[in-house]
Amino acid sequence: MSKWNLIVDVARCENCHNCVIAERDEHTGNDFPGYAAPAAPVGDTTIRIERRVQGAAPMVDTAYLPVMCMHCDDAPCRRAAPDAIVKRDDGIVLIDPVKAKGRREIVETCPYGAIVWNDEAEVPHTWIFDAHLLDQGWKEPRCVTVCPTAALAAVKLDDAAMAFKAAAEGLRTLSPELGTKPRVWYRGLDRWLTCFIGGSVSAKVCGVVDCIAGAEVTLLREGARLATTTTDVFGDFRFSRLAPDSGAYRVEITHALGTASANCSLGESVYLGELRLNRAPATATT
Numbered sequence: 001m002s003k004w005n006l007i008v009d010v011a012r013c014e015n016c017h018n019c020v021i022a023e024r025d026e027h028t029g030n031d032f033p034g035y036a037a038p039a040a041p042v043g044d045t046t047i048r049i050e051r052r053v054q055g056a057a058p059m060v061d062t063a064y065l066p067v068m069c070m071h072c073d074d075a076p077c078r079r080a081a082p083d084a085i086v087k088r089d090d091g092i093v094l095i096d097p098v099k100a101k102g103r104r105e106i107v108e109t110c111p112y113g114a115i116v117w118n119d120e121a122e123v124p125h126t127w128i129f130d131a132h133l134l135d136q137g138w139k140e141p142r143c144v145t146v147c148p149t150a151a152l153a154a155v156k157l158d159d160a161a162m163a164f165k166a167a168a169e170g171l172r173t174l175s176p177e178l179g180t181k182p183r184v185w186y187r188g189l190d191r192w193l194t195c196f197i198g199g200s201v202s203a204k205v206c207g208v209v210d211c212i213a214g215a216e217v218t219l220l221r222e223g224a225r226l227a228t229t230t231t232d233v234f235g236d237f238r239f240s241r242l243a244p245d246s247g248a249y250r251v252e253i254t255h256a257l258g259t260a261s262a263n264c265s266l267g268e269s270v271y272l273g274e275l276r277l278n279r280a281p282a283t284a285t286t
Contacts, residue, residue, distance in 0.1 A: 002156045003091030003183065004071070004129055006141075007171060010188040012151035013064040015049050019143035019152060023047045023127060026142055035132045037097035037121045044116035046127040047143060052192060054269035059198045059236065061269070063191045066152070068127040068143075069093060069114045070174070070182035077126075080109040090156070091183050092129045100124050111178050129154075190241050197249060197264060198238035199272035201231045203257040211235030212277060215255040221248065242266060253277065 023046055027039035039046075050065040071093045072078075078085040084099035084106070095115070100106055106124040107115045115126045130141035140154040157165065165171065171185040186192075197219065201212045215231045219239045226249075231237045242249075246266050253260040258277035264270045 001089055002158050003089075003162070004134070005091070005155050005157065005162050006068075006071075006129070006144075006184045007153045007155060008066050008184065008186045009151045009153075010063055010065060010186055010191050012149040013049070013066055014149055014151075015051065015064045016148060017049060018146040018148060019066060020045050020047045020049060022142045022146045026130070027125075032132045034096075035094060036125060036128055037101075037118065037123045039125055040118045040120045043119065046114065046116055046125055048113075054195065055198065056271040059200075059238070059271040061191075061196070065186075065192050067112060067114060067174070068184065069110075069129070070112055070180065070184045071129060073181035073183065074179060076111060076178075076180060077106055077109040077115060081106050088131070090134075092131045092134075093126075094128055094131060095124055095126055097121070097123050111180065112174065112182075193244075194241045195244045195246075195266060195269040196238050196240045196242060197251065197266060197270050197272065198236065199251065199262065200274045201235045201237065201253055201255070201260065201277065202274050203255070203277035205257070209276075212255055212257060215253050215277070218252045218254075220250045220252065221246075244268060251275075 024039065027036060028041050029038050031038045047066060047068040050067055052063045054061045071091055075093050078087055078093065084096050084103065086094050101123050104117055107117050115124050118125050133142060144152045144154050166185055169187065171187055172189045173182040173185055201215045202209050203212050212235045213231055213233045216228060217231060217237045218228045219226045227239055229237050244267065248265050251262045251272065253275060255277055258279040260275040260277050262272045262275055264272060
């Protein structure tokens with residue numbers, strides 16, 4: 001049977017909050033019996049945008065991650081409250097606003113922090129995949145329709161087809177080690193999960209310091225060469241997709257104008273700053 005899935009493209013999200021606002025607007029003051037109680041006009045939202053800033057000026061990378069109910073196939077919330085939470089045949093998880101009333105403990109069951117508490121109605125809320133709209137004939141949730149950068153896409157496929165699509169397109173889920181089998185997939189998740197080492201290469205040419213394009217830069221760890229790249233027209237280089245907290249690295253730079261090197265310990269992303277080339281001393285020949 002075909003089931004709903006949401007695909008989030010991390011590279012396309014620009015933190016406009018259209019999805020957050022649309023979700024708030026859809027539910028604030030609006031009662032959808034059987035789906036969700038009215039949302040409070042203030043408080044936590046059921047869709048949130050997380051931000052991660054890496055590096056240092058001028059080499060800074062900011063990524064945004066929309067997080068919402070994952071509509072897990074093995075949802076911890078449903079295991080904790082099977083009488084109040086249902087998993088529909090189309091993959092959507094719904095919290096019954098009547099049966100869940102007063103049960104704040106349900107909020108704590110979600111490892112993704114995607115269930116929020118409505119103090120006014122005294123009910124737990126989550127993003128319902130706009131099931132009330134889909135059941136009326138909408139082709140996609142409202143958050144998808146309002147995204148100006150196409151960072152969100154809803155697809156309805158059977159599990160085999162979705163698994164094939166995920167493998168072919170490099171789609172991944174958040175925290176797969178939890179074993180919850182989420183139905184929200186992310187494209188480009190490495191940008192959120194991994195780090196980089198970068199820097200800028202310069203040299204003194206005719207008495208003037210200038211950036212150096214085309215310098216060869218090698219990344220090493222424990223003496224082993226991991227990767228090689230060249231500086232761009234601004235003299236910048238970057239090694240991406242490195243594991244956070246992965247320890248000591250060395251960068252070695254070579255160019256006709258000289259050499260340079262730097263050592264660093266990688267916790268979060270590192271910008272090494274300006275690395276000035278120095279001419280190697282002449283080697284005597286006999």
